[in-house]
Amino acid sequence: MTANISAALDRAVALFGDETAMVDGDHRWTYRDLDARVRSFDAALGEAGLIAGDVVGVLALNSRAHLVAWLGVPRSGRVLNEINTRLSETEIAYIIDDSATRLLLVDDAFLETGRALRTRCPSLDTLIYCGGGTAPEDCLDFEVFTTSGRSPQPVIVGGDDVAGIFYTGGTTGRPKGVLLSHDNLIANAKHALICLRYTHHDTYLHAGPMFHLADGASTVALTWVGGTHVIIGGFDRELWLETVEREGVTRAMLVPTMLTMLLSEPLGDRDLSTLQSVLYGASPMPTALLRTAIQTLGCDFCQVYGMTEAAPIVTFLTHEDHRDGIAATSPEAQARLRSAGRPIVGVDVVIRDPQGSPLPTGDVGEITVRGMNVMQGYLNKPDETADVLIDGWFHTGDMGYLDGSGYLYVVDRLKDMIITGGENVYSTEVENALYRHPDVIEVAVFGTPDPRWGEAVTAAVVLRRDGDELVEELRDHCRDLIAGYKVPRVIHIVDEALPKSGAGKILKRNLRDRYSPAGQLR
Known part of the structure; x- marks a missing residue:
């Protein structure tokens, strides 16, 4: 049938x-x-x-x-x-x-x-x-x-x-x-x-x-x-709260930027007791925000990683993973909050090197995906389809690695990886470091042309308070967490929310274009 x-x-x-x-x-x-x-x-x-x-x-x-x-x-x-x-x-x-x-x-x-x-x-x-x-x-x-x-x-x-x-x-x-x-x-x-x-x-x-x-x-x-x-x-904060309460909503999906808006003010006497689970995706969830959200909303959280070409779900970080990570039941459980979870039933994930060969556990390479959910191809684009669908595997363009328990860690897009002074810098690692500063609301890290280093690690940051005097503090904060060559050489303090796609993903290309020196856009 x-x-x-x-x-x-x-x-x-x-x-x-x-x-x-x-x-x-x-x-x-x-x-x-x-x-x-x-x-x-x-x-x-x-x-x-x-x-x-x-x-x-x-x-x-x-x-x-x-x-x-x-x-x-x-x-x-x-x-x-x-x-x-x-x-x-x-x-x-x-x-x-x-x-x-x-x-x-x-x-x-x-x-x-x-x-x-x-x-x-x-x-x-x-x-x-x-x-x-x-x-x-x-x-x-x-x-x-x-x-x-x-x-x-x-x-x-x-x-x-x-x-x-x-x-x-x-x-x-x-x-x-x-x-x-x-x-x-x-x-x-x-x-x-x-x-x-x-x-x-x-x-x-x-x-x-x-x-x-x-x-x-x-x-x-x-x-x-x-x-x-x-x-x-x-999404509208008050309408969302009112609707959850009125309709007895049990499930919802929110991207981290929506959660930030939702938690920007006290919830008052809203009765959200029917809410059982919030699903999130689109971008990593800072641990501090996740902990606050779980405490405030009083429900379970879970995460998916995927892409349009996979219809879209590839991996899943469970409610139990979140509970164990927040409770810090072990260092491994805490670390897994930074992961995208494990492949869902029916989907295979393999990390590959530039030649297409599978890489060992822990090595960073391109994430490739296989399953009944993977697309037929791109409309009117046979060459682009052939570039990404190879022997039944979809080559995502995302960089990541699998740990010994099969948890996937997404470290960057191939096109977003920054090469500075001959060193590879994964923007998500720098973003995770900046997110651990208590005054950071939103951050995007990307490369901009630099005559000496090839590319400069650059960050656009939205802060909770006037931030011009915090630039050096943010750099010092990063130095305590990541290697010196990964610390942003340029930090732009942004007064408004960062530009996003319809899926809630921060548009790094827009930021790269905005902050690259004139005539030097890559």
Whole structure:
């Protein structure tokens, strides 16, 4: 039987049809309601002339429309294109053209952008309005699309058929469209169920961007077991706290920057007792922040490491690992808080040297990944695909090592490794040292051109207080923790939050461009 991600919804309807599937503001749907919406949407796409292989994009804040699109677009062979809302119009136009997206869902925040894209992108001929008001005359109405009561013609779709195109963040140039099949997404949903242990009693809060696969893995997995999706437009501290309390949220995903905002003020008398687990990823969690978060929220924490090309989960640091590390049950347990965890069931991880040979335990090399979750390739980029998919292994471009117990330590991106005076410096090691200073909120370390050393170790730092006089103190702090050649030669104190991608990752390229000497950008 060919696997189709719609199987997740089919199971939920069969077993939990009358239980709550989705909460989005005043909208509450059971699983039967959600199924009816998804089937109507699927049928309407067919009536609008979209056939198998046609691409449907979503450019909107978090909403029930994302959930319907996730489950409804791939159902009959069409391809979902969830678009990063933080990109510029020019970047989105490239994605629309590259993927030949025919139809785009837009809300009030992106209606004008959608209209501009329809004018400039030849393939895009239809907008569906999924905002909160009445649909404009030049758009189709999402509510009408999802309430027709029609059912689509049955088709056999799944397996290696492409279910979605998910564009990388473009941090190293133009975005690449990652082709993920039904098998890829189903495999990673199963991986998520094994490590995160979702059940139909769980209520998951979609606060991180639903266009990102870090949220998407939970979207499919939670649906499979009949849990409840609670959706807010995006992360807002007060709305997040209010929603957790009101809806009895049990599970949530937060990147470290969100946690920093969440803990920036006392929580007051908010009742967050239902919250059982917070999942984080995107960047390392400073131990001090992690300890404060666990004490303040009173729940378990876990971490995933992955990438779009792996749909996305590769490794998992468990609740038990976090509890043991915070309690300092052993030096090894403490050290593991700096790791990304161990490979999840169904995924293999091998560290390789530049020639592709496996490296011994403890040696730093490129992280390579194999599993049913690994992508089909990059859209329209056969050379780039061949560069990273070699003999069934995806070469991630991340540098790391495995310890004797199989825990993965990610030390840097290949492209972010700094070579200064002939020495390799891994930026995450320097960042971890700076994060241990009590006044550091955010930090990014990168290389900038230097006439003597080739590259200078450079840091951009956000501090809790006026920091100009702290520059030398930060250097002294680092000297106590890392070798002298790793200590930042240049430290920039930044007054605002560091620039980030839609996934919450700090955009080092932007910072490198900003702080490199004119005419010397690498």
